Structures are given as structure tokens and as C-alpha cells.
Amino acid sequence: MKVREPFFWIIISCGAVIMAFILLPLIEMMTAPSLAMLMETIKDKDVVRSIWLSVYTAGSAALISFVLGTPLAYLLARTNFMGKRLVEGIVDLPIAIPHPVVGIAILSVAGKNHWLGQALSELGVRIMGSVAGIIVVLTFVGLPFYLNAVKNGFESISPRLEKVSRSLGAPMFSTFLRITFPLAWRSMLIGLIMCCARAISEFGAVVIVAYHPMIAPVMIYERFEAFGLKYSQPVAVWLVFISLILFLLLRILTVRKKQVA
Amino acid sequence: MKKVSMLTWTIIVLFSIGVICSATLALAEPRGKVTIFHAGSLSVPFEAMEKAFEAQYPQVDLQREAGGSTKCARKIADLKKPCDIMASADYTVIDKLLIPNYADWNIRFATNQLVLCYTNKSAYADKITKKNWYEILQRKGVIWGHSDPNLDPCGYRSLMVMQLAEKHYKKPGLYDKLLANRPKENIRPKSVELISLLQTGNMDYAWEYLSVAVQHDLKYIMLPDEINLGNYQYDDFYSQAVVQVTGEQPGTVMEMKGQSCTYGVTLIKGAPNREAAIAFLEYLLDPQGGLQILKEMGQPPFVPCRVPTENMKALVPAELQKLVEAKD
Numbered sequence: 001m002k003v004r005e006p007f008f009w010i011i012i013s014c015g016a017v018i019m020a021f022i023l024l025p026l027i028e029m030m031t032a033p034s035l036a037m038l039m040e041t042i043k044d045k046d047v048v049r050s051i052w053l054s055v056y057t058a059g060s061a062a063l064i065s066f067v068l069g070t071p072l073a074y075l076l077a078r079t080n081f082m083g084k085r086l087v088e089g090i091v092d093l094p095i096a097i098p099h100p101v102v103g104i105a106i107l108s109v110a111g112k113n114h115w116l117g118q119a120l121s122e123l124g125v126r127i128m129g130s131v132a133g134i135i136v137v138l139t140f141v142g143l144p145f146y147l148n149a150v151k152n153g154f155e156s157i158s159p160r161l162e163k164v165s166r167s168l169g170a171p172m173f174s175t176f177l178r179i180t181f182p183l184a185w186r187s188m189l190i191g192l193i194m195c196c197a198r199a200i201s202e203f204g205a206v207v208i209v210a211y212h213p214m215i216a217p218v219m220i221y222e223r224f225e226a227f228g229l230k231y232s233q234p235v236a237v238w239l240v241f242i243s244l245i246l247f248l249l250l251r252i253l254t255v256r257k258k259q260v261a
Numbered sequence: 262m263k264k265v266s267m268l269t270w271t272i273i274v275l276f277s278i279g280v281i282c283s284a285t286l287a288l289a290e291p292r293g294k295v296t297i298f299h300a301g302s303l304s305v306p307f308e309a310m311e312k313a314f315e316a317q318y319p320q321v322d323l324q325r326e327a328g329g330s331t332k333c334a335r336k337i338a339d340l341k342k343p344c345d346i347m348a349s350a351d352y353t354v355i356d357k358l359l360i361p362n363y364a365d366w367n368i369r370f371a372t373n374q375l376v377l378c379y380t381n382k383s384a385y386a387d388k389i390t391k392k393n394w395y396e397i398l399q400r401k402g403v404i405w406g407h408s409d410p411n412l413d414p415c416g417y418r419s420l421m422v423m424q425l426a427e428k429h430y431k432k433p434g435l436y437d438k439l440l441a442n443r444p445k446e447n448i449r450p451k452s453v454e455l456i457s458l459l460q461t462g463n464m465d466y467a468w469e470y471l472s473v474a475v476q477h478d479l480k481y482i483m484l485p486d487e488i489n490l491g492n493y494q495y496d497d498f499y500s501q502a503v504v505q506v507t508g509e510q511p512g513t514v515m516e517m518k519g520q521s522c523t524y525g526v527t528l529i530k531g532a533p534n535r536e537a538a539i540a541f542l543e544y545l546l547d548p549q550g551g552l553q554i555l556k557e558m559g560q561p562p563f564v565p566c567r568v569p570t571e572n573m574k575a576l577v578p579a580e581l582q583k584l585v586e587a588k589d
Contacts, residue, residue, distance in 0.1 A: 044511065104457050111462030113382060128463040129446025208454065211409070212445040222450070225332045226411045226507045228339040 026240075033234040041234035047219065051239055054216040055246065057131065058199035061138035062192045065146035070188065073147050074176070077154030095144050099204025102140055106133075106209055133209045138199035146195035153187020154180070189254050193247055200243055291537035292320035296343060298333035299325060300350035301453045302373065302415065303524070305476040306558040307348070310551045314544050321537045329413045329451055334358035337529060344529050345538035350470075351414035352525025364527040365576040368585055370546060370566040371555045373470045373522040374491025375415075375422045376481040378456075383465040386480070394482050395426055395435060398466065399442050405466035406447030406455055410517075411507040415452035418490055419468035421502035421519040425488040428501060470522065475559035493521040524560070528578070539580050546584040 033041075041047050076088060094102065110127035111117045120127065127133035157180060165175040203217040211218060216239040224232035299307055304327045311323045326333070330349035336342045338358055347364070349355050355367045377394055379386055384404075385397045398405050407419035420436075427435040447464065449455050455467035456477050471491070474481040486492040490499055502519030509515075526545065532538050545551035552562035568574045571587045 104461070107457060107463050108461040111458075113460075113462035117462060128458065129444070207450065208457070210446065211449050222409070222412065223511070225329060225335065225450070227510055228335055230339075231511055 029233060030237050030240065033230075033237055037230075038234050038237060041231075042238055046214075047216075047235055047238065050214045050216045050219040050235075051242055053131070053134075053213055054200055054239065055242065057134045057138055057215060058142070058196045060135045061142045061199040062146065062195040064135070064139045065143045065195045066188065066192060069143055069147045069191075070150060073150035073191075074154055074180070076147075077151045078159065091144050091147050093144075094141050099141070099202065100208055102205035103137060103208025106137055106140065106205070110209075127209065129210045129212060131210075131213060134206055134213075134215060137205045137209050138202055141202050141205060142195035142199040145198045146191040149191030149194050150184065150188050153184045153191070156187075157183045186254055189250060193250050197243070197247065200239075290320055291318055291534075291540040293534050293537055294322045294324050295345045295534050295537045295541055297323060297325045297346045297348065297541075298336060298342075298344050299327055299346075299348040300330045300333070300414075300524070301327045301451050302350050302470045302473055303327070303348055303560075304453075305472070306551075306554050306560060309554050309558070310545060313550070313554070314541055317544070318537070318540060321540070323541065330354045331358070331412060331414075337363050343533050345532040345534055346526065346528055346541065348524060348526040349414075350522070350524060352523050353520070354414070355525045355527050359527060359529070363530055365530065366568060366573045367525045367527050368546065368566050368568055368577065368581075369523045369525050369563060370552070371524040371560045371562040372491060372493070373472050373524070373560050374484075374489040375418055375468060375522070376471050376474050376483055376489070377466055378459060378469045378474050378479040378481045379466045380459050380462075380480060382462055383459070385465075389466075389482060391482055391484065394484075395423075395430065395432070395439060398439055401442070403442065403466065404447060404464050405443060405468075406449065406458070406464055407443075407468040408452035408455065409448050409450050410504055412450050413452055414522075415468065415470060416448070417504040417506055417517045418519075418522065419452075420504045421499070421517075422468070422484065422488050422490060424502040424504070425490075425499065425519065426484075428498075429485065429487045470559075472559040490519065490522050493523070496521055539578050542578075543580055543584065546581060 072091075076084065076091075097105075107128060108114065109116045110120065110133070112121065117127070125132060127136060161179055161183070162175050165179045166172070170178070201217065203221065206215055207218050207221065211222075214222065216235060220232045220235050220239070223235055297307070304325075307325055307327075311325065315321060315323060326336075328336070330351055331354055333347055333349065334354050335358070337344050337347060347355065347359065350373070352367055352369050355364060360367065377389075377398075379389065383389075384402060385400070389397050397403060408416035410417035410420055420440075423439050424436050427433065449458070452467070452469050453473060455464065455469065456473070456479065458464035459467050459479065469479070469481070471481070471483070473479075483489070487495055487498055499519035499521060504517045505514045506517055507514060526542070528535070528538055528542065543550075546566050548562075548564045552564060552566075555562045566585050567588045568577065568585050569587070569589050574582070574585060574587045577585055
């Protein structure tokens with residue numbers, strides 16, 4: 001039998017520590033509420049509404065990131081220009097800002113004291129305490145994750161393929177649609193999942209912009225404060241469970257389509 | 262000559278004893294970290310007290326966590342978070358959630374009152390007065406809010422003020438009419454969070470404690486004593502205001518009765534650093550110390566501080582006995 005080097009065991013034990021570090025607290029939390037408690041919680045209309053709102057707003061944030069972010073990711077992957085590093089730094093900025101500060105920053109442009117807020121209120125759009133406000137916040141925090149994933153995806157596709165298409169007379173848009181997109185859509189999907197995952201977990205920024213209507217993390221906080229751990233845990237379990245299923249489904253979809261292709 | 266040297270020796274000996282004694286005292290001096298959970302509305306005065314206290318006891322590190330008073334109590338009772346001192350904006354929170362399992366006594370040390378805050382840019386900022394505030398709050402387009410009554414005592418107290426206004430101004434139906442102009446979206450978990458909404462122009466008026474208004478340089482309308490929940494002599498009148506808040510579990514409710522805003526503080530049983538915590542309490546309850554700071558910050562203190570009964574006074578640590586009186 002082959003004798004393993006000590007290095008191998010170091011790698012294995014580090015991995016085991018990390019797995020335990022992530023899984024232990026989560027398993028403890030997931031298994032704390034009783035089944036009856038979980039069933040009772042999911043029958044609560046407020047809980048279902050808040051989880052649905054979470055899924056829906058996080059999904060919207062991912063969609064907005066997809067529409068607005070894909071062109072910028074493409075630009076950053078394909079071109080070099082003055083100040084590119086600066087733009088990349090700005091894209092990463094929302095990751096580094098403390099969450100409550102994000103909420104306050106968004107509120108400060110959405111209020112009457114700012115021209116943008118005034119314009120919005122004349123249009124009848126309200127950011128404070130609205131679904132629109134939640135989506136704005138989630139897009140803000142989720143966008144960098146989408147952009148970076150998709151940028152990496154574009155970078156891994158050889159520009160020569162696009163050049164061949166262009167040289168054969170295909171316009172830029174059609175090249176993107178027929179050459180780049182089919183090769184990059186997987187990274188886009190990963191970007192969407194990352195963005196969604198980041199958005200669905202956001203609490204600090206959202207609670208400042210919108211307490212009501214309640215997304216699930218805000219409800220977990222409210223339940224914890226008003227009723228204690230016992231009643232906030234089941235909501236958390238359901239949120240984790242439903243997110244897990246959604247993300248697994250997306251992953252499975254990706255694998256299948258790839259096999260078909 | 263011999264006498265002089267005797268005297269010198271005596272002085273030297275006494276001096277050495279003094280040095281040794283103060284050295285041992287210094288060793289026995291409170292040290293280490295003291296964890297304090299306190300109501301959000303105490304953040305500013307407690308920060309000032311922290312500086313003054315730590316200057317006096319450089320070995321002690323006060324670690325403060327501000328939050329809704331109920332949340333603070335939950336952190337102790339449910340999460341079993343280690344904590345030395347808990348100061349609540351509603352002293353009854355300590356009575357209800359911490360005594361007898363997590364605390365023995367509850368000292369009332371300061372008061373506050375409710376005011377209606379606004380800024381220069383608020384709608385009708387130039388029109389609002391002590392007399393017409395409740396008419397302005399009913400106007401369409403005026404955005405006003407309060408904190409969550411289920412999480413923050415300031416929240417249910419705001420509702421109580423409006424109930425009392427209905428009685429005081431003899432305007433039947435006023436309370437419901439006011440709330441009809443306050444969509445749920447205007448509620449925030451903590452009252453302090455409403456300030457950023459005021460300052461960014463997302464909200465016109467917000468219910469706050471006087472202390473918060475003073476500390477954040479906000480404009481505010483002061484209300485008559487009959488409704489501002491600031492004068493304990495009106496406690497009988499205040500008790501007519503009743504607000505339902507969520508009870509022990511979802512779907513249940515309990516009733517909160519109007520009562521003057523009274524801050525309570527307690528030492529948590531099994532406090533990790535009892536000695537230093539008591540030293541801080543001594544400073545907090547001292548009329549020349551913490552109580553003076555509270556006075557400056559718009560939170561009039563009780564001098565001396567109060568416990569409801571002689572029985573409870575007997576449970577208070579000996580070092581604090583001289584700073585409290587039994588008075589209901």
C-alpha cells in the first residue's frame with residue numbers, strides 16, 4: 001500500500017475543519033425546530049408571504065443585474081481602456097461597504113432632500129418601505145457578484161472565435177448572440193445564482209430601507225426580537241431550505257442542458 | 262536631634278504603609294471587560310459615561326451593545342449571551358423578562374418623554390405647533406412614523422401619546438384617524454432609525470424620545486404633561502392608554518398600559534465581571550457622575566434613584582445601597 005505523505009493529511013484535515021466549521025452551526029440550527037413547529041410555521045401566511053417576497057425580490061435583482069450587468073461585464077472582459085481598474089474597483093465597492101451604510105446611502109438619494117428623490121416622488125415611485133426599494137437595495141449588493149462571475153466567463157472565451165464570426169460578416173450583436181452567449185451562458189447562470197444568493201441573504205441594508213413589507217431575513221429578525229429564538233428559527237430553516245432547492249434546481253438545469261448540447 | 266529622627270522614622274514607616282496599602286488597593290481595583298446591554302436611547306449618555314468611567318478606572322473596558330430594550334433582555338434570557346449590566350428604556354421589561362431568573366432587582370434611575378420630531382424640510386414645518394400637530398399628522402401627503410410597538414417601547418408609547426391626545430383634547434376618533442394616515446411601511450424597528458429617514462427627507466415627522474431629539478439636534482414639538490408620558494404624577498391618566506403588542510408567541514397579544522417613561526437598570530445574575538460592573542453602577546447612580554450626564558442629555562434623573570420596595574432594596578449590592586431609596 002502506498003504511504004501517504006504528511007502533506008496529504010494536512011490537506012485532508014484542513015478540509016475537514018472547514019466542512020465542520022460551515023456545517024456544524026447550520027445543522028444545529030436546521031435541526032433545532034421540531035417538525036410540528038416547522039409545519040405550523042409554513043402554514044402562517046405572513047411567513048409564506050415574506051419568503052415569497054424574498055425569492056421574488058432577489059430574483060428581480062438578479063434579472064436587473066443580467067440586463068444591465070452583462071454588457072459592462074463584456075466590456076470589461078474584452079477591452080482595455082484608461083481607468084479600467086477604477087471601474088473594476090467601483091464594481092467591487094458594494095461588497096466592501098457595511099450593509100446599513102448601503103441602506104442609508106440609498107435612502108439619502110431617495111428622499112426629498114435630493115433631486116433624484118424629488119423626481120422619483122413626482123413620478124409616484126417610493127423607495128422607502130416599498131418592494132421597489134427592496135429590489136434597489138438587493139440589486140446594489142448583488143450586482144458585483146453577477147458582474148465578476150460573467151466577466152470571468154467572457155474572459156475564458158477566446159476572442160478569436162468572435163473575430164472569425166465578425167470576419168465572416170456577422171454584425172457585433174449577432175456574433176454576441178450566436179457565438180459568445182452560447183459559450184458564456186453557463187457563467188451567466190452561475191452569476192445569477194451568486195447574485196440571487198447574495199441578495200436573498202441581505203438584511204442590514206434592507207431593514208433600513210424597508211421594514212414593512214417584510215422579506216424573510218427581516219421577519220427572522222422581527223420574530224427573534226418579539227418572540228425569541230424558538231419562533232425565528234423555523235422561518236430561517238424554511239428560507240434556507242427553499243433557497244437550497246432553488247439553487248439546486250438551477251444547477252441541475254445547467255448540467256442537463258450541457259449534456260444535451 | 263534624636264526626637265527629629267524618631268519623627269522622620271515614623272513618617273517613613275507611615276509613608277511605606279501608605280504606599281503598600283495603595284499598591285494593594287490598586288491591585289484590587291476593578292479590571293477587565295464589562296458588558297452592558299442598553300436601550301438605544303441611552304447610547305449617547307452611556308458613551309459619555311464610558312469615557313469618564315474608563316478615565317477613572319483605566320483597567321476596565323466597558324463594552325456596550327445598544328438595542329431595543331426587549332431585544333437586550335432576549336439576548337440575555339434566550340441566547341444566554343454573557344452580560345453584566347442591562348439598562349432598559351422601560352423598567353418593566355426587566356421585571357417581566359429578567360426577574361427572577363436573570364436578575365434580582367431593578368433600579369429606576371432616569372425619565373424621558375415623547376416628542377414629535379421634524380426638520381426644516383418637513384411638510385408644514387413652518388405651520389406645526391403644540392396646538393395643531395394632530396391636524397397636520399392627518400393631512401394627506403404628510404409622511405410620519407413611529408417605531409415597532411412589538412419591539413421598541415418607544416413604539417407603543419408613541420401610540421399611547423396619540424390615544425391620550427384623543428382624551429386630552431376631547432376629540433373622539435382622533436387615534437384611528439391619525440393611524441389611518443400612517444401606512445405600515447412607515448414603521449421602523451427602532452425609533453433611532455427614524456432619524457435617518459427624517460434627515461434624508463424620506464419622512465416628515467417621527468415620534469421620538471426628548472433625549473434623542475436633543476442629542477440629534479432635531480426640531481421637535483413638546484407636548485403637554487398630560488400626554489407626553491414624562492411626568493409620573495400623571496401616571497393615573499396615562500394608564501388609560503392601552504396598546505396591544507405581540508405576546509409570548511406569534512398570534513398572541515398582551516396589553517401594555519400607559520406609564521411614565523422610566524429607565525431601569527439591573528445587574529445580571531452570574532455577571533462575568535461583577536466587581537467592575539458594580540463600580541460602574543456606583544458611577545452611573547452617582548448624582549455627580551452618571552446622573553449629571555443624563556440631566557445634560559435630556560433624560561432627567563431620579564435623585565436619589567429608586568427601587569419599589571424595601572425588600573428589593575435589601576437585594577441591592579451593599580456598595581449601591583446609599584445611592585437608592587425605596588419609593589414606589
